[in-house]
Amino acid sequence: MNRMREAWLGLVIVGAIVVAVVGTLWLEGSSFGQSQRDMEAVFEEVGLIRPGNPIKLRGVEVGRVQEVSVDSGGAVVRLSFRVDEDLVLPEDAVVILSPESMFGDWQAEIVPRSRFPAVAYAQPWEPGVLPGGALPDISELTHTADQIAVNLGVLTDRMGIAFSDETARNVASMIDNIEAVTQRLSALVTQQADSFTGVTERVQMAVDGIGSAADQATATLERVDELLAQDDVASTLEDMAVIAANMRDLSGDLQGTNAEIRQTAARADSAFARADAILTRMAAGEGTMGRVLENEGIADDLQATVVELKVLLTDIRENPRRYFSLSIF
Amino acid sequence: MTERLLAPFTAIGRAALSLASGIGRWGVFAGDTVRSLRHVDVWGRLLLEQMSRIGADSVPIALFISTFTGVVLALQASYTFTGAIPMYFVGVLVGKTMMLELGPVLTGLALSGRVGANIAAELGTMRVTEQVDALETMAYPPLAYLVAPRVLAGIIMFPIVTVLAVGIGVVSGWLTSLQLLDMSTAEFLRGLTLFFRPFDVVFTVIKATSFGLIVTSIGCYFGFHTRGGAAGVGQSTTRAVVASSMVILVLDAFWAVVLL
Structure with missing residues (x-):
């Protein structure tokens, strides 16, 4: 085998290997040297997501699904995916699985x-594992629509x-009644329209009055404004x-006066207390005044004495010389 | 009367026995070939030559076929979709069909005609001209010298040629989508990558390897067991091509059932 044939054979082999490896x-979706990191998310159900489906962030593809597996125990499905190393996840990030189109291709979006x-x-x-959820696919929506159609069928049958x-006669009768009611309502509306016209006119008048008052108020306010603008x-x-x-x-004086009043009131309270004590003793018949009050004879004597004193004073005023002689020298 | 009634069943039974006998003889032949692999010094120095003849020399015809297959796939996909399906599915169809089906099968069928017929004719001629007998007379292992390097070359080179054919088919489908279908590169690539799995490439290689084994071993078998003169060589060549083509299609279905 000559050298050219050997070279051709080598070229074919190397070319095929390159095509297979690099193409795969x-x-x-390998990154070819760009650093990536592995992430995981868990789901209750993953729809039609498959390894190789795109991982998107804000609509931009940032990675690929690597593996989809049911977790031990079968409670959740674990989705392993690889994204760019420097990817910044949104706050409280979750992974949503949804159909990318109506033809069975799905995507995972952060x-x-x-x-x-x-x-x-x-x-x-x-x-480090993200929560995940799946949006309903077209089959679920179709199933729901089918249920609605069945319900509508049942409703139609009923x-x-x-x-x-x-029922038809009742409906026809009801329609006649509705027609009669409509006619009455029409007449009522016509009648009410006339009344409404009158009310409207009065309202218009009231509105005019309010407008006039508003004008006057405006003028008043303008005058106030002018006054406020003057130097006075x-x-x-x-x-x-x-x-x-x-x-x-004045308020200060009143406060002082109030203090004096409070002192005077205190003194008055004290005087009243003492007067009350005196009166109490008098009521008990203690002292001269008490005895006078207790003994009616003394009171009568005092009254007679007072009468006599009044007579004496009257006589002294009328005849002073009888009682007083005044000589200077 | 009875013979006439039984004639169809007799024919079916004879064909079944012939098929079973042929499979059995091929099995024995394959077993002998495997045993001949111990003569590495015999087949080792012939392997590269056979790899070049079976593989490298078959690349042009394989690429020619896959190029037009890619073009036709893209055009027929767009014709079939008729606006109801997004055009990026042209990429899906071209990629998946070339990798999983048409790449290996068309390359296998093309090489069964070129390589299988060549091997059957070459070995058949050697058989009828008693060159094989001469090797046996000289105690030179004919299977190690004639069969083993061809079968090994087929096993090695069929996947290589098929991978190149798939690559060229996808590229031709992409160019067709760009030039004739008003698709963008991004659209085609989206479809191409949408449902791609690395196993698709593995599947291609497995199928192509099995096809290489079948085409070369059947070609060697019919060539090695050629009887008669030139007519026998022609008959062996025809049988080799027909049998290997049929087995390729059977294996195609077999792998689809087993691996997909």
């Missing part, structure tokens, strides 16, 4: 949990059973300040 790696809060996420028990001749306002404000100072002084 490229189609598999999103914040708040984007799909209603999805039932499987909760991982290991740190309607067919319920809609007998008598400053002096008025100064006078107000003086009045306020006087009021403060």
Whole structure:
């Protein structure tokens, strides 16, 4: 075998190996030297996700699904995937599985949990493993639509059973009644329309009055505004300040007066207490006044003595010389 | 009367016995070939020559076939989809079909015609011209000298040629999508990578390896057991091509059932 044939054979072998290896790696989505990290997420159900399906973040492909396996015990499905090393995950990140199109190709997307809060996420028990959930695929939606169609069929059948001749007559009668009611309502509406016209006119008048009042208020406010804009306002404000100072002084005086009043009241309380004690003793018949009050004879004598004193004083006023002689020298 | 009634059943039975006998003889022949592998000094120095003849020299025809297969696949896919299916599925169809089915099968059928017929004719001629008998007379192991290097070369080179054919078929499908279907490279690549699994390549290699074994061993078997003169050589060549083509299709279905 000559050298050319050997070279051709070697070229064919090397070419095939390169095509197989590089093609496989490229189609598999290998990063060719770019550093990547392995991540995991757990799901209750993974739909049609398969190894090789894309991992997306904000719609951009950042990795590929590596493995899909049922976890030990069969409680969850574990999804292993590889993403770019420097990928920054959103806060409270979860993995959502969803159909990428209607033709069976699925994708896994890393999103914040708040984007799909209603999805039932499987909760991982290991740190670093993301919670995951799957959106319904077209088959589930079709199944739901099928159930709705069945329910509608049942409803239609029931309607067919319920809609007998008598029901039809009742419906016809009801339609006639509705027509009569409609006519009455029409007449009522016509009548109410007239009333409404009158009310509207009065409302219009009221609105005019309110408008006039508003104009006057506006004028008043303008005048107030003008007054506020004049220089007299400053002096008025100064006078107000003086009045306020006087009021403060007056308030101080009143506070002093209040103190004096409180002292006077205290003294009055003391006097009243003593008077009360005296009166109590008098009521008990102690002392001269008590004895006077107790003995009616003494009181009568005192009254007669007072009468006589009054007579004596009257006589002294009328005839002073009878009782007093005044000589200077 | 009875013979006429039994004639169809007799024919079926004879064909079945012939088939079973042929499979048995091929099994014995394959066993002898495996045993001849101990003569490495005999077949070792012939292996590269056979690899070049069976594999490297078959690359042009394999690439020619796969190129047009890729073109036709892309065009027929777009014609079939008719707007109901996204065009990026052209990439899916071209990639999957070339890797899993048409690449290995068409390459195997093409090489069964080229390589299987060549081997059967070459060994058949050697048999009818008593060159094989001469080897046996000289105590030179004919299986190690004539069969083992060809079968080993077929096992090694069929996957290599098939991988190249698949690659060229995918590239031709991509170029067809770009030029004739108004698709973008991104669209085609999206479809191509969408459902790709590394096992697809493994599946291709397994099928191509089995096809290489079948085509070369059947070619050697019919050539080695040629009887008569030139007519016998022609008959052996025809039988080798037909049998290897049929077995390729049977194996194709077998691997699909077993591995997919």
